[in-house]
Amino acid sequence: xxxVLLTLWYTFLHLFHRKVTVSYPDEMPYLAPRYRGRIVxxxxxxxxxRCVSCYLCAVACPVDCISLQKAEEAGRWYPEFFRINFxxxxxxxxxxxxxxxxxxxxxxxxxxSEYNRQNLVYEKQDLLISGTGKYPDYNFYRVSGLAIPxxxxxxAELEREAIDTRSLLP
Amino acid sequence: xxxxNEIAIGFSNIVFGLVFLMVAxxxxxxxxxxxxxxxQDRYGPNRAGPFGVLQVVADGIKLLFKQDWIPPFAxxxxxxxxPAIAMITVMLAFAVIPVTPAIGIIGNLNVGLLxxxxxxxxxxxxxxxxxxxxxxxxxxxGGMRAAAQMVSYEVFMGLSLVGVVMLAGSYNLTAIVHSQxxxxxxxxxxxxxxxxxxxxxxETHRLPFDLPEGENELGAGFHxxxxxxxxxxxxxxxxxxxILISAFTTVLFLGxxxxxxxxxxxxxxxxxxxxxxxxxxxxxxxxxxxxxQFMAFGWKLMLPLTLINILATGAVMLxxxxx
Numbered sequence: 481x482x483x484v485l486l487t488l489w490y491t492f493l494h495l496f497h498r499k500v501t502v503s504y505p506d507e508m509p510y511l512a513p514r515y516r517g518r519i520v521x522x523x524x525x526x527x528x529x530r531c532v533s534c535y536l537c538a539v540a541c542p543v544d545c546i547s548l549q550k551a552e553e554a555g556r557w558y559p560e561f562f563r564i565n566f567x568x569x570x571x572x573x574x575x576x577x578x579x580x581x582x583x584x585x586x587x588x589x590x591x592x593s594e595y596n597r598q599n600l601v602y603e604k605q606d607l608l609i610s611g612t613g614k615y616p617d618y619n620f621y622r623v624s625g626l627a628i629p630x631x632x633x634x635x636a637e638l639e640r641e642a643i644d645t646r647s648l649l650p
Numbered sequence: 651x652x653x654x655n656e657i658a659i660g661f662s663n664i665v666f667g668l669v670f671l672m673v674a675x676x677x678x679x680x681x682x683x684x685x686x687x688x689x690q691d692r693y694g695p696n697r698a699g700p701f702g703v704l705q706v707v708a709d710g711i712k713l714l715f716k717q718d719w720i721p722p723f724a725x726x727x728x729x730x731x732x733p734a735i736a737m738i739t740v741m742l743a744f745a746v747i748p749v750t751p752a753i754g755i756i757g758n759l760n761v762g763l764l765x766x767x768x769x770x771x772x773x774x775x776x777x778x779x780x781x782x783x784x785x786x787x788x789x790x791x792g793g794m795r796a797a798a799q800m801v802s803y804e805v806f807m808g809l810s811l812v813g814v815v816m817l818a819g820s821y822n823l824t825a826i827v828h829s830q831x832x833x834x835x836x837x838x839x840x841x842x843x844x845x846x847x848x849x850x851x852x853e854t855h856r857l858p859f860d861l862p863e864g865e866n867e868l869g870a871g872f873h874x875x876x877x878x879x880x881x882x883x884x885x886x887x888x889x890x891x892x893i894l895i896s897a898f899t900t901v902l903f904l905g906x907x908x909x910x911x912x913x914x915x916x917x918x919x920x921x922x923x924x925x926x927x928x929x930x931x932x933x934x935x936x937x938x939x940x941x942x943q944f945m946a947f948g949w950k951l952m953l954p955l956t957l958i959n960i961l962a963t964g965a966v967m968l969x970x971x972x973x
Contacts, residue, residue, distance in 0.1 A: 484936065491935035494689045501692045 513614070515588035516571045519564055521604065522585055522613035529608065530583035530620060533559040537575035537584050545569045554629050556621075562604040567597050581620040585613040663755050664745075671744060675889040680706045682889075682930050689934040710882075718878035721784070728783035733880045736776035736887035740894050743769035747897050748824045750907045750914040762823040763815065766898060767808050770853050774800040776887070777855070777862055781872035792871025795941060796862035799852055802948050807849030809956040810842040813963040814902050827906030834905040841959040843903040845952050847925075850895030852948075854888060857933040861941055896925035 502509045511517070524530050533550035534557075545568035551560035575584050594600050612618070627633045634642035680695060680703060687694025698704040720729055746765050748757025759765060774797060781793015815821060817838065818829040826835075836843045852859045863871030873884050900906060900921040907914035909921075939947065 487935045488931055491689050492931055494691055497691050499691055499693055503693070 511588035511590075513588065514586075515590075516573045516586040518566075518587050518589040518592055519569065519571075519575065519602075519607065520585055520587055520609045520613065521562060521583055521607040522609060522611065522615075524619040524621070525612060525617060526619060527610070528621075529558055530581045531559050531562065532557045532581055532583070532620065533562075534580060536578040536580065540574040540578035542572060542574060543568045543570055546575060555626070556628050559604060562607060564602045564607060565600065566592060566602060567600040582613070582615045582618050583620075587613075660755065663753070667744060667755060668741065671741060671890055671893070672886070674893060675886050676706045676710060677703070678889045678892065678926065679709065679885070681926075682933075685927060685930045686934050689931065713879055713882040713885075716878040718880060721786075721875050723785045724875060725783035725785065728779050729875075730880070732776050732780035732783060733876065733883035733887070735779065736773065737883050737890070739769050739773040739776065740887050740890045743894055744890075744897070746823055747901060748827060748906065749897075749918050751824070753915060754824075757824045758822060761821045763811060763821045763826070763902075766823075767804070767811075770807075770894075771800075771804055773853070773891070774804075776884075777872045780876070780884070781862075784872070784875040786875050788869040789872050789874045792862045792864075792868045792874070795868075796855060796872055798945065799855065799859070799861055802945065803849045803852035803952075806845050806948065806952040806956050807853060809953070809960065810845035810849060811902065812956075812960050813839045813842040816960075816963055816967060823901055827901055827908070830905040831908055834903060834908075836903040839903065839959070839963070841955055843899070845956050845959070846902070847895070847899055848952065850899065851929070851932065854891035854895055856888070856892060856929060858936040858938045859944065860938060861944060864938060892926055892929050893922065896922045896929065899925055 522530055531548075533548055535548065535550070538544075538546040538548060545565040546563070547565075548562040549560040550557055552558075571586065573586050576586050579585075592600070621628055621631065622637050623639075625633060625636060625639060632642075634640065683705075684694040684696070684702065694702070695705040696702040698708055720726060743766050745755045746757060746759050746762035748754040751757075756762070777796035777800070778793045781789045781791075781796065784790070814826060814835050817835060818826040820826060820829075848859075855862045860871075862868075863873065865871075868874070873881055876884060897918075900918060904921045904925075907918045909917035912920070
């Protein structure tokens with residue numbers, strides 16, 4: 481009996497407690513930097529696209545919402561088109577984990593409602609941002625051993641000079 | 651001439667009372683959600699209109715425009731009548747409430763108290779018939795529970811008022827209020843007050859005593875099959891029931907319209923409002939008991955308590971009058 485009365489009293493006291501509600505449209509909630517929201521394609525510090533169309537994100541995607549097509553230009557791979565169907569996306573972040581070049585990243589933005597379902601299909605120009613996202617200094621071609629125009633083998637960061645296998649004969 | 655004038659006043663009283671009740675009951679849906687929100691550290695509906703009052707209008711429009719569906723396996727006539735009974739009985743019971751000496755329809759009825767008990771008993775039919783005519787097992791279970799709960803709690807509700815009647819010496823509600831001019835009956839009749847309020851809680855089948863519609867066991871209980879405005883009528887009936895029990899508790903135990911400074915009507919409204927808020931607080935704070943616990947609580951605790959209360963009241967009155 482006493483416990484019932486105490487329960488009533490403690491519940492009544494909640495009238496004077498601070499509300500936990502964040503009145504969303506009037507007041508933005510705090511989103512963690514690693515919040516899994518709208519997906520973007522980032523660029524490296526030189527302003528080039530980071531994506532090398534390895535298809536790993538499309539493979540990792542559990543709902544198959546990513547589709548892209550590889551194209552090649554002067555030894556570099558890049559996506560000819562890159563399409564994410566956000567009406568299917570479940571924002572699991574597997575694509576971000578799978579990406580070897582930090583190209584695809586999830587951002588703390590969830591305000592992407594549309595009246596028309598078709599508008600939720602984002603093309604490459606919708607996805608590409610001009611910045612580097614969460615990894616400002618990373619440049620895939622500067623750390624990988626791949627030769628591209630303007631950078632030969634052995635010229636990457638922390639890379640030793642290439643060894644001429646023909647002169648290695650005993 | 652005088653007679654027709656009286657009829658006109660009576661009629662306007664009835665119309666005004668009905669409109670006031672409907673508005674108050676629909677506002678109560680909003681008030682309850684706001685209060686529940688506050689007691690759960692959130693805001694409740696606060697977007698539509700000032701403080702969210704227009705939520706009531708939105709809900710009303712929604713209920714009116716919902717498809718009013720009668721299941722093909724239901725007993726049509728009874729299915730349609732049941733929600734009407736729910737509303738009519740609670741609204742009729744309001745007729746005998748003396749809000750103030752001037753406001754009230756038949757506040758002077760010499761069997762006002764019995765009339766109220768009769769009307770709240772008839773309210774059981776709404777729930778039982780709804781459960782029966784729905785032809786649905788959850789609805790039927792809800793109806794059965796409602797029948798058992800309301801019939802048994804009515805016993806204590808009626809008995810708990812015997813003390814008040816003994817002290818006031820009348821079934822006339824206006825006379826009962828008049829006899830509380832110096833001391834509210836909540837003091838000498840505290841047990842009666844507590845039992846009546848709990849019985850009222852069971853009568854209106856409100857949380858924590860909402861066993862007839864316990865969502866997690868019975869779907870929605872007796873109104874599982876109801877939709878649209880028929881469901882709305884049960885809903886409004888329930889809220890009018892809350893106001894009814896609060897108003898009667900005010901009249902019988904809290905001195906009706908008596909109080910210093912403020913005008914009588916405001917005192918009545920204030921007391922009723924506090925009780926209504928207490929109804930909501932009970933909902934916010936307490937879990938629903940199991941069905942058998944609930945019935946045992948009634949028959950093994952409330953009934954003996956009320957009987958002892960009647961005995962003690964009689965004994966005290968006897969000693970008082972002989973000495």
